[in-house]
Amino acid sequence: MERPTLVMLPGLLCDDAVWAPQQQALAGAPCFIPDYGLASSITQMARLVLEQAPAERFALAGHSMGGRVALEMARLAPARIQRIALLDTGYEARQPGDAGDAEQRKRLALLEIARTRGMREMAREWAVGMVHPDRLDTPVFEAVLDMVARKTPEVFAAQIEALLHRPDATPVLQGLRCPTLLACGRQDAWSPLQRHEEMQALVPGSRLVVIENSGHMSTMEQPEAVSAALREWLVD
Template sequence: MKPKIYLLCGLLCDATVWQHQAAALAPYFDVETFSFRGFDDLTAMAEHVLAQDSVPFVLAGHSMGARAALEICRLAPQRVEKLILFDTGVHPLKKGETEKRADLVQAAKQYGMPHLIAHWLLPMLAGHHHRQPEIVEPLSEMVLRHTHDDFAKQIRALLNRPDAAAVLRAIRCPLLLGTGELDTWSPVEQHQEMQQIAPHAKLSVFPSAGHMAPFETPHVVNRTLLEWLLPQAVSISTLQTNA
């Protein structure tokens, strides 16, 4: 039986954002992806994931999904065998964040969800990816599958998030941190601060990627995941490829 790995999606994200990693991990893991449409609370997100099974699992979260992953670690640390946190943070609300997020929610209500493509999604991506339809179009379609109500609820969850530094500090399982080199929302420096809180963590920076790193630079992210999760398997695969 393959070990389980749960991939948790972020704000306005679904399985699209993890699709390349799910495919790369499938030969080695029983992969399940969780998105959180309709949820307005991080604890409820965590409880939803924990209710799926009673066995231990590897846990990966992207953005808001990483916040939910940390909540899982708070509720049931014994269930998490390895933890992966991408493009995220552990800090409480920053100055001005409430107003900034509220403005986006109001704009989405007034102008419709397509407004968020130009004013939320594209600024999350590395600038050079704006001209790559193979990146922009699937992510835009992903955002538009959500409603304004979905957006408002997930924003509420983020605005009510706890300071998760203590949870991160208490983590004892293997921990991988990663972020896009060009992620301006969850920048490299923020992840370096997280590594200072959890010094046993490995930190990877994905070149040329923004906040949606798993979808923007999938080959780099996949390689990082496989080398960290399955170093022996990757080494053997490399030897076979080069033979």
């Protein structure tokens, strides 16, 4: 059976490197990895990908912020999505009150570092919480830093704006009726497993895969396990 086109959405400050191992492992499926440019809302990102996608209908995988973009695409154009995979991501809007204000302060503080000291120096602080502790100061960690360093403070500012004003995707999850995979690193401190268990409860018939010995960057930290989960999802 011919595999569907697979649209793979990167997360915050990520590029095609975040999906490189899966693109290679799933070589039988035509893959498309977009760039959001300076889009500054989740909806703008979703519309951009829908315009650029090389097929009318496709399988859709999103990592981190890319998972939120995937859910917005499912809201805007559900008929175009054959199946959806959401990895190390979330679905709720920014919390109101003190919690939401604290998130905004933390994100803007990182942006200030990026503007004054450079993207790589910012990434060195930010990415510590993005990977399993055992991967600090390893080639995987350096690859994450290299990826972030390829972006600019202007892109970072646009994506922060998008995340601070992210929509609540609860109704989208509840409405999904296509084959749905949820995957999360066991040690993901940024988008924890509990959140993915909540998402699974919202999506009838969805499957949750826990990626062992992995933090938030599961596609790079445990590429074989993620690729295996995606391969099974594509033929489900």
